[in-house]
Every structure is written in structure tokens, then in C-alpha cells.
Amino acid sequence: EMLEKGGYDHFMLKEIYEQPRSIRDCMRGRIYPNEGKVQLGGIKDYADKLKNIDRIIIVACGTSWHAGLVGEYLIEEYARIPVEVEYASEFRYRNPIISEKDIVIAISQSGETADTMAAIELAKERGATIFGICNVAGSSIPRISDAGVYTHAGPEIGVASTKAFTAQVTVLTLMAFFMAQQRGTIKESALVSLLTELDSIPDLVDKCLKADNHIIEIATALKDSSNCLFLGRGSGFPVALEGALKLKEISYIHAEGYPAAEMKHGPIALIDAEMPVIVIATRNSSYEKVISNIQEVKARKGIVIAIVTEGDKEVRKMADYVIEIPDANEAFLPLLATIPLQLLSYHIAVMRGCNVDQPRNLAKSVTVE
């Protein structure tokens, strides 16, 4: 088993460190930065349909559902198609409104999740076209879908999803650009620069991993906490949700992800000197707003751990700890900001003596309802 872990203490850590490569594998043969083109062989037959659809519904569970929320942000931003993101388990029991004009995107690492499969069957009965985004080739979901795109992240052994999540986000980014290209909602020159930057993301992910030693210090300070709040805005919100899920799954610390502005409608009541608040505070369109959210936390003596853009000075003045990530277009923020949160959860869980690869009560794939 040590051999399979490639010298790492746990599969989860190995899989976190594989991400520069898994994201690269996921993009291989699919992006042509110089020409400003995205090619997705798995859904190319639906290029015409994509021009005329009125909406997309994304169904998924767990971490895959968080990837769906990032997808919503990207598809709406670039392809200008309204997107709804649904928990598969809720969607399937709700008599949802679906027609032949709809595309349902089902996201699943394993391709075997029972609720996601049932949601697909229901959508199919009502005439929708199904795109699958799966990691395991030949699994059930790709077989019952009309079309799809594999994530190619390689086998994921750790129960808590890491590299499969970033690969799902990568595929959704490619899909958003592909749809934008088909629908003419993006200029070729804009696509050239976005794809050029996307092509460099694996190197930037590698840079994010370099913060590991600094993250170990922060983990040491946080390891005995009993609660933790994660805040983000825009595409930083699903990153916050995923950060909180990772921490609770493997360290058993109660954690919640919240849209930063919603903090004042509830979670702010919990903030005191014992409460760590992890904030996605990179320099993007919501930067100033996030800064005022940080001030609200500090005014109540909360412990602020901020994920910031390299070279940031303003947040550093207020936060107790900062973790820098490279500067990048807002579209790629989720791919970068997720990395330090995975490492933070991992180290906290190890320090608490938890079984990070096989957390209690959780399964890698939930094939029963």
C-alpha cells in the first residue's frame, strides 16, 4: 500500500499533489489556446442544440454538487444560459418541470451514485438531453447519458474528493467556453486569452501547493477548534462550501460554508475569539466587499484566515493568517483557492489523529438511496 501511495502518508495527500497533472490531463487535446478553440468530442454532436436551449439543469450530490455551483457561475457568465443546480436527491422527488428543450448535466466522480442516477432517469423520461461529467470510465452514469465528458483525473482512493473536484471544475470551465463559442457570446480574442491562462493553471496549482509548510503552521493553530466558518462571494462561495465540507468530513470539526454577505443574517451570532473564519479574499470583483466582511469578523474578535492574491497588503493588515495564491482571472479562482483549503483540512485531520482516507460513516460512492 505504501507503494500505491507513492511515498505520501495518505492517498488524500497524494491526490492533492497530483492535481497539476490531473488538471493538465483533463485539458489535453481539448483546448487550443492559439486558435481560441475548445474541442469537446463527447458533446460536439449537440453543438446546434446548445445554440437554442433556454436553460441547463445540473444535478449532483456532495462535492460534485459544489462543482455544479461553480459550473453555474461559469456557464451563466460566459455562455449566458440560465443554470439551475439541484441536489439529485431533491430533484428526483419533486415533480420537476423539464422539457425536450432542456439539457441536464449530471456530475459524478464514481458514476454510480443512486440519487444522481435516479435524477437522470426522471429527466430522460421527460425528454431532456443528458450530459454526464464522470471520472470512472464505463461506469453507469456515462452509460445512461446521451453524451458527456470524462474528467480523466485517474482513480481517486481517498473518500474525501480532491482531484476529482478540480477535474470536474476544469470540465465545466471547458464546457462553459465551448457553449460560449457555439452561441457567439464570447469574442475569439477573449477566448484566446482565457485559454492561454487556463493552459497555465496547472503551473499555478503547483505554486499553490508550495504553501504547504505555512499551512501546517496554520493547521497547528486551528486543530483544537470545535467550529469553523468558511466565507466566499461569487465563485468563491462554492469554494467556501467545499472547504467546509472537506474539513467536517475528515476532521469532524463542525464547519459551515456561507456566502460572505449572508453572514450578517445568522452566523455572525456565533463569532467570538474562539471562532476561526476562513475567507476567500482574492483580488477580484468582490474584493472590497469581502474586506468589509473581514472587518465585521474582526470587530467580534474572530480568527481570520484569508486566502489572498499574491502580494496583497490590505487584507494582511486585518487577518490573523494569510495564504497567498497566484493572481488569475476570476474564472479560475475556484481551481486555485480550493488547493490551500484541501491542505488545511488534511493537516488538521492528521493532527487530530483522524483516518483521513476513510473517515467514519462515509463511503466513496453511495449506491443506495
Ligand code: G6P
Ligand atoms: C459520497 C462521497 C463524496 C462525493 C459524493 C458524490 O458522499 O464521499 O466524496 O462527492 O458521494 O459522489 P459522486 O461519485 O456522485 O461524485
